[in-house]
Amino acid sequence: MKRIVIVSAGLSVPSSTRLLADLLGEATEGAIRARGAEVSVEYVELRPLAHALADHLLTGFPAGELSTALEAVRAADGLIVVTPVFSASYSGLFKTFFDVLDQGAIDGTPVLIAATAGTPRHSLVLEHALRPLFSYLRAVVVPTGVFAASSDFGAVAGSAGAGADTIGKRVERAAAELAVLVTASGGGGAAHDPHGHGSSRRVEDEFDNPTPFEELLRGARGDSIR
Amino acid sequence: MQIGIFTVGDVTTDPTTGRTPTEQERIRATVEIAKKAEDIGLDVFATGEHHNPPFIASAPTTTLAYIGAQTERIILSTATTLITTTDPVLIAENYAKLQHLTGGRVDLMMGRGNTGPVYPWFGKDIRQGINLAVENYALLHRLWREDVIDWEGRFRTPLQGYTATPRPLDGVPPFVWHGSIRSPEIAEQAAYYGDGFFHNHIFWPASHTAQMVSLYRRRYEHYGHGKAEEAIVGLGGQFFMRKNSQDAWNEFRPYFDNAPVYGHGPSLEDFTEATPLTVGSPQQVLERTLSFQEYAGHYQRQLFLVDHAGLPLKTVLEQLDLLGEILPDLRKGFAEGRPANIPDAPTHASLVSAAGGGHDSTVYAEGDSATGTSDRAPEDPDVERILEGEL
Known part of the structure; x- marks a missing residue:
């Protein structure tokens, strides 16, 4: 199950x-099924989490529903992220969610980036703002981003007069690209390191299987940073 | 079971009056609070450590020695001692001195410190936090156990033929706790040495506490110090109580809403649910505190934060009076169902007894650096004669 x-x-x-987001979700679901894999799709709406996100910035830990949402993202085999454009970039709410995500939570996770705005003149926000953000988070961003004005x-809605490059086409292409990455991976999300990129140990690994103290002692003398 | 209080000595405006205490008032209040803690029968007073405003928690051994001179029984401890940015040689000297002055009523809690700029102020790098804690403590551990040491590390100038003075009282170093909220390496460190592990257990969800304590217990057993359930665990805690629960909520709310750390964030209701903070009647504080054992197991030390966020001294002393009233029930509750193999927290007396009795640990030396005789190699035959007292 992806x-x-x-x-x-x-x-x-x-x-x-x-x-x-709905268009991308349906298209991705179809594209993954078409590749013979089972798929589940869940939505994390950030609006109801706005207060919890502000609290997290102040207290350093997630409360209730926010904790569930962060865990869902961490465990995802593939992510679709959609933000409105505010002041020529992703919205503050969108960024805050990824600010409070634990380090390494989406290492190697395939991500489809998408944005909406009132005018097509913002379309490069995907390349200027979203793609660098997810590269920094070490996610694998699919080549096609979807921008909708x-x-x-x-x-x-009235596809009769639409040209060749309708939003529907772009959605299909991006969903197909995401489906390829998601079905190519072993599955199980970042914790299972689907792409073998995450050689760095995660906090969870330390709790399950702590680095023996003698090794910490040796490491302290070397040039490691802890 | 040891029950006590811990403070970071914040100088915070009282949001109900707009008044901010002076450093002098806050330092004096800290001493009053510590003396009151002994009066109501608490076992531990801990303070420290910050090196920046708005705190008065620098120079902890000065404060603790002053309190030690005016108390008889209470254990003086730290919360925390910055093992990352403080020279382990100075820690060895300061706390061994405090042991001698207070008849052994001393232990310490090591912490890394989370204030970024403090590290460079002391010539260190916060990214090396864990490495500093590991190397510095390894040195401190030796300084208290070996009379003459040669040492070379990464973060400090080497030591050749060095003796930290005074030697620990009765030849027994102070007991050490290691505190950390989320770093498994520190639980591992505490387990390796068979030292205590303390979780601050305030401002954070209890799930962090449960995860860290469980790791520490498992590794304590792994390193052969005893069974997991016998490991030495301490927890923090935070309460505000009044006889009438609603009075406690009304009185504490403005302090909570404006507090450093979590103020202007979640509601008091959300925060008391998400973290161990308890606001209510003495009975409610008693019950919530006794419930900590459900996820931490039987533990050895419970410290409460009672004097932060601008609460006036008078209110803090009233809180301690109320704590004194539930203290017998707290002790009774902690003793209930406690298996016989669960040890108490080590004290100077128990450590001396475990060492087969105390002995004079003075390193008698005939000269000083001016005479050229103090730079001794351990293999120097004179060293043994000095240790035997022949020279």
Whole structure:
């Protein structure tokens, strides 16, 4: 079972961000099934977590639902992340969620990046803001990002007059790319290190199988940083 | 079971009056609080350590020695001693001296410190926090156990033929606890040495405590110091109580809402649910405290934070009076169902007894560095004669 988690940072209800998230979710589900794998899709809406995120910044630990959401992202086989564009970048709420994610939580996890805005002039936000963020988090970002301006949704609804590169096409292409990465991996999310990238030990590993003290003592003398 | 209080000595504005105590007032209040702790029958007073405003918790051994001179019985401890940025040689000297002055009423809790700028102020790098804690403590451990040491490490200038003075009282070093919220390496360190492990158990969910204590217990057994359930565990805790529970909530709320660390964040209701903070009647504090054993097992030391966030001295002393009233029930509750093999926290007396009695540990030396005789190699035949008292 491949676990897809969709993080959506829309604020209004209904939001165009959630609308795009739904399109990407359905397309990804179909693309993974088409490759013969089972798939589950779950949504993490950030709006109801806004207070908990602010509290986390102040206290350093996640409360209740936020804790569940962070764990879902950590355990995902693939992520779809969708943010509205605020002041030429991802929204503060969206960024805060990834700010409080534990280090290494999405190492090697395939991610599809997507954004919405009122005008197509923001379309490069995917390349200028989202892609570097997820590269920093050591996720594997699929080549196609999906940007939707308000006018794109018109093209979806009344597809009669839409050109060759409709949002539907881009959604399909991005979903197919994500499906390839997700089904190629062993599954089980970052904890299982699907791509073998994460050679660094995670906090959880230390609790299950602590580094023996003699090794810590030797390490302290070397050039390791702990 | 040892029950006590710990403080970081924050100088915080009282949000209900807008008044901020002076350093002098806060330092004096700390001494009052410590003396009161002994009066109501508590076992431990711990303080430390910060090196920046708004705290008065620097120079902990000065404070502890002053308190030690005005008390008879209470154990003086730290919360915490910064093993990362403090020279282990100075720690060895200061706390051995404190042992001698207070008749052994001393132990320490090691911590790394989470204030980034403190590290460079003391010539260190916070990214080396764990390595500093590991190497510095390894040196401190030897300084208290070997009369003359040669040592070379990564973070400190080498020592050749060095003797830390005074030697530990009765030849027995102070007991050491290691404190950490989330770093498994520190639980491992405490287990390796057979030292105590303390979880601050305030401001954080109890799940962190359970995870760290469980690792420490497992590794304590692994290193052959005893069974996991016999490991030496201490927990922090935080309460505010009044006879009438609603009075406690009303009175504490403005202090909570404006507190350093967590203020202006979660509601008091959310925070008391998410962390061990208990606000309510003495009975509620008693019950919540006794429930800590459910995830920490039978443990040896319980310290409470009672004097932060701008609470006035008068209120803090009232809180201690209320703690004194439930103290007998707390002790009774902790003793209930406690298996006979669960040890008490080590004290100077128990450590001396375990060592087969105390002995004079003075290193008698005939000269000083000016005479050139103090730079001794351990294999120097004179060293043994000096140790035997022949020279």
